[in-house]
Amino acid sequence: MPYPFVPERFPAVLPPLGDGVDRVRHRVAIVGAGPVGYCVAIGLAVQGISSVLIEADDSVCAGSRAICISRRSLEILDRLGALPGFLSIGLPWTGGRSFYRDREVLRFTMPNDANQRLPPMLNLAQYHIEQILLERVRELADRIDLRWRTRLTALESQADGVRARLTTPLGDYTLEADWLVAADGGRSAVRESLGLALAGTSYEGRYVIVDIAMPSDRPTERLAFFDPPCNPGSTVLVHKQPQDVWRIDYQLRPDEDAEAAVQPANVLPRVESLLAMLGETADWAPIWISLYRANALTLDRYRHGRVLFAGDAAHLVPIFGVRGANSGIDDADNLAWKLAAVLQGLASERLLDTYSEERVAAARENLSYGTKSTEFMAPPSFAFEWMRTAVLGLAVRHEAVRSLINPRQTSPIAYADSSLSRVVASAPDFRAGPAPGHVLAEAPLQSIDASARAPVRHDGYLTQRLGSHFTLLHFAPDGTLPADLGGLDAEMRGLGIRWRTVVIGAGMDDATGRLWALYDAARGASYLVRPDGHVLARWRQCHANDVRLAVARVLDRVGERKGGA
């Protein structure tokens, strides 16, 4: 049975060539139109930068890949203008349950409270993810030149750009670009061309990944079964997807033959006995069967001259904890504004070194959580196996050990140790609120449009005020900016820096009063937020000069303006 989704197929197109070379030298070439390549292209386009996006395939992806998209990713997708598509198809969920044999041993919920606009997790198929992003790319077609059936086969990296060898069914050609973003996935040809290799751990434990079609009213949650009666000795995961598709993952025994294990004759009875145990009686049919083995690998650096690595091309994170696509979307978000600032002549190239610094650190954090989850889900030695058996057996009666079963789902990463988080001396007198490097905490925010004859109230949320620009959040009960800060908006925009000042106070505030406490804000407090939603600096009392200096340091242009640049 096919997936309830028919991908559109696209032909290859050759650009005008001169001597086998694309006549246009591109500012940015992005290799790979997966979730990450799309997000980089859209992120750049939103910043006003054009790119060419190279994709080997002729359609969005097929098969069983990412299904869980995090709240942090949804915030990013919102800034990219793609959120409505995700919310209209995806299934929101907040937690899950784990069972040992026939006993429930853990009930977990992901962080969620009344301040939230978006669900902690949303399930949809990767072809949905890519299709929604593709539609956004088409809206931005004047800035994104998407070339299907075009495969990068070789890459020459030069001091001021790259020369890429591309092959298409219509013939081969060379493409030149000032910068290249490698988003060509786990088997990255770019990585290979540069002679780079991922380093880390590959796990032996194998999982069979099965997508099935089955109507069912079960809620959306993560179900994990350890040593279940239907499949003794195995571990089984169950996830709901939109349109009556279900994802079932189960672990193979070490002695099972991989090729035989994915044959329907071996898969269907195991799925059938699981569904019987769950009490599902509707007719079902398999859609897709594949084998998965966890990797925890990364490059040491994501910038190599004019080549920038993102997503699976840069790191492979185990599926347990759902950090693969989610961390790649974060890479794209971190990269887009920095690359745009460099291309617009606003920042020095060194800003791109902070992309590598911040995202390598994030990958290491993701890998450490992903490794923990994998060691539980696919024990790499007898010791992890024994200890897991001990945890599961004790968890029935002893609550204190249950946290060890928690799947450690992806959560926002803070760039606390980043050099960008240290451009302003920290303000230790804040007792709450996001410190430099952290993402904003969500809170409701109502704006009053007083220009109408009768004031109109718009209900919204703080993160909706963010965009592809720096944001200065200033707290002033009367809703007015001090004169000193009043001119910053125009000044920054005059320099070509995308900028918005948001005053929290009369006219735009949180009727519940939670926002001020959440940010430990009093009159005059300010948070300066980067275009990727991470806090850059905060002040109890802020002066325009503090802000100017912080921005100059981030863009690595301190002293240049005075020096006449």
Next chain:
Amino acid sequence: MNADELDAVYTALCRAMTAVGEARAPLLLARFALLAIVEIADADRLQQLIAAAAQDLTDPTAGSGS
């Protein structure tokens, strides 16, 4: 001890067992138990913990790897 710390200690124990190998891992666990016993140093509490550890293990498959 928070959840992350519990996690780290759990993983350290798993690594230590893996390093000595399956044959000597029970001895490592026995030694660890003994050190934990003298550290906890509360006889009543320790009797309860021993009983809790043994509970449900009468099923011959409960202790085997799964």
